[in-house]
Amino acid sequence: MKFKQLLLALPLACLMHLASDAMAQPSPESALVQARAGFTTKIIRQGEKFPALPAPPAGVFERVHYKSPAGALAAYVTPKPDGNGKYPAIIWIAGGDSSSLEEMWKPRPRENDQSAAAYRKPGLVLMLPSLRGGNDNPGRREGFYGEVDDVIAAADYLASLPYVDPQRIYLGGHSTGATLVMLVAESTKRFRGVFAFGPVAAAHYYGEDYNYYDIKDMQEAKRRAPILWMDSVRSPLFVLEGAVGGNVQDLQEMRQKNKNKAIRFMEVANKSHFSILAPANDMIAAKIVSAARSGGEVDISPADISELSQRR
Template structure:
């Protein structure tokens, strides 16, 4: 299989024995904890509350932050690219068009407004001329799904060119179905096997959605696989996801008024930013994100992180007020990234954002059960994930 995506059938063994995931490389120590902050981008007490971060390649841990830089796990699986490319990339001058969704059944939904296209986050992205200082090797074309799977490999048009994606095949039942774009963790710019059976405790493909009959799209992003463009890390990728949404909404078997967005870990951080850029989603599900992009210790952020503005624009904590669709920020209560999520919860004043801690779940085991809970709500057209629902998740 091409790329660094998770091989789902081996996921449980990987957790137990510490093997690396193809979804992306661990930006932290071998124990999965994040290394010391390199750049303070907000109040010291807010950063001080950040827990060790769960990463894609090792389970969450509650160990204290290390005082030195541990080496990433399984370095040989992801060749280093220490030479700076010094590329300068300008994000698109115009924010993506806003396509409002029907709001029946979703809490506190909003409609498009002039402010939606010119909110503070979009203005900040528009002004930032990012300086890309690092690159990583590309893995090549994504694997073609087997004919027995529900997925097909397609290309969608983004601001940097045609990018690869997996999307559910047309069920040919003459109906329009709800749909969700799902962004996996680790190296979210690349895609790989999302069709193989996965253990419920490590289901990166959130398979409950497709099993319920929801159309799924897994877009690769700029610089991933054999795509044009370069990885920017939580910046231009926002526009790629919005472009993927445009493609999905035009499919004849998709209900354009029932498009959802979700992501896990780095994918969760990214979809929070997408939610700050557009109000077009019926609801957004954010699993295990971080508040500040520099909490990944330089991994997955390819801009100049010594520049405070580069970090701020990529950090969800600064853009909570710009989020316009109902958003559920979710994490397990065992290890994981809850403390950094809690820092956002404490400062949040946006009624669109709901924070939920799932008991007895980790950063990884939370995905499957949450998807199982959400899938029937999406089919019914009424997402109302509550604290009581969270407590009842098994």
């Protein structure tokens, strides 16, 4: 979904000031983790209620449950690929209300394909987790906080599958899901690569949509602001956005403040917040499979970005 940033939201300069001590820690890898340690978020509102995760068609997804700190949460996982051996895998976090999932197997138009269907291909395992408080899951939505732990728990589940290569688990997400994905990348280095499509610099920019705490509370807000913790990222993180509208301003603001070589910010010409998804996910899925076969790494080059601008 496309969001309007709130002009009266917390000034980013205030968050930067509050986070300055944590950002100056000698071990930046754990800066966000340290900031979260001992802090208890206060949830003041509920999200929309959704039914249980729908049953998927046989052979497309399996409906499973994975154990998180909030309890047993539902997820979709593609079936085991044909053949023996261990395969690369990716977790995808949907946009909008990232906590709940609907019928993710339905075909979507190329200009707005938020289904992550590109990753349902031979030689690759896709996991779509629902999160705390979503669908009929236990727990309450926390809005970009406890959900970080749920995504990490989903990776633990994937790593336990006998046909998944635990060293080649990737993470991707779109819009609100991308904002959460950045916070996850700032909290752990367990992912081989991370792809964030159209995040915002700070989650309170969404206002009361998808935030369940007091968005005027700076202590809450700073722990949900990816721009403050970029030095903590240790996995390769690719932040992408269509240059036509979307959250380009956030991408540019984060790029301006970033000093971490593990993060690359990329704008794709001729693409929007939504039309970037189908061609970029096609490209990334192919790169993940190829890298697993060759023993190499996934990279997105300037030439790739140029090519994406022309792909449909």
